[in-house]
Amino acid sequence: MIDDKTIFDQAWLKSDLTSRPWLSAFIGLFLLAAFGHAQAAGKDHDKPMNAVANPWQAPDTTLPDLDGTAQSLSQLVAKGGVVVVNFWASWCPPCREEMASLARLEQTLRKAGDRDGQPLARVVAINVGEDENTVFSFLGEIDPMPDFAILLDQNSEAVDAWRVRGLPTTYVMDGEGKVRYRAIGGRDFDQPQIARQIKDLIQ
């Protein structure tokens, strides 16, 4: 419903725009700036993980998985894959909260395909400081239960080599083993923008 005041305001604006071209130009510039800002903000919102300004070579990390088998991140990358590396602990609230969405991200990434039987992108979660039993018991509570590789960093060697300063921290390595994205603190990995950021790295 348009009331008298609205009509009055519109009439004022119309008369002012025709009689004062500078006002028209000012409003035009303002709208342009506002649109630019909204675009920039939208662009940032589209990138939930932060791009690393100077991508650095990820440290070669070899750790036991839950079966005790040594797994090397560099071998995973040598197969051409993009790897999401998540550092976590079961007692850390944001780590617990993001784990189910990380499991769903793995399922989404699997659909990106494979090369010679190896996935083009995958998730690897590195647990900091806990034993197999604690990790197993926690994973059983997660729905969907994560079926990506879980490695155990019981002596904090990997977490230090990766320069992690707080949990959770997540990195994305490209196919050449360079760290391209980083997220400190929990994220909702269900955000489609995250899968898009990762898929864009697939060569």
Added chain:
Amino acid sequence: MPTKCWPTEWWQSLGLTVLCALAPPALAQSASQQGVSVEITPLPSEQVTAFYLNRGFSESEIEAYRSACVFSVILRNTHETAPLTLDQSDWQWQQADGQSVKPKPTDQWLAEMREAGIAKGPRVAFRWAQFPAEQTYHPKDWNQGMLALPVASGTELSVTLRWQRSGQPQTLTRHSLTCAP
């Protein structure tokens, strides 16, 4: 994801601002300015003890820490574009009488725990449960962790948080933080 007073969209911001304004006052103090959001909550010693007992400490091993004034700190970079860098040693904690007090650094706690023969597993958990001493937060980054001040329960404190953004120092001060019993 965080469900506390933390919007991610403008419409959530509107709704949560109203909800947060209506929420009853709690022990936690939160503040948001200059693209930084901080929540500081005093942790009761029973809660601290329970957390570390579950991480493998014995009661006697965590006695010194739980006797201190422990806060949970959540800090987020809410700026659209600019990172911020902080060094926790720049933060200034003051008692009501103006006397300065500093949290004991995590490295010092860990050294004392090592000397006391506390096992590696609990020490690793302790290390990562503390608020980071230094960190660079890009947009949307955040951390949650504990810190402990060597003052008695019931002590009233204020803190001036300092950080650098685009080479410029910025601060945020919180008053009337009371150590939990």
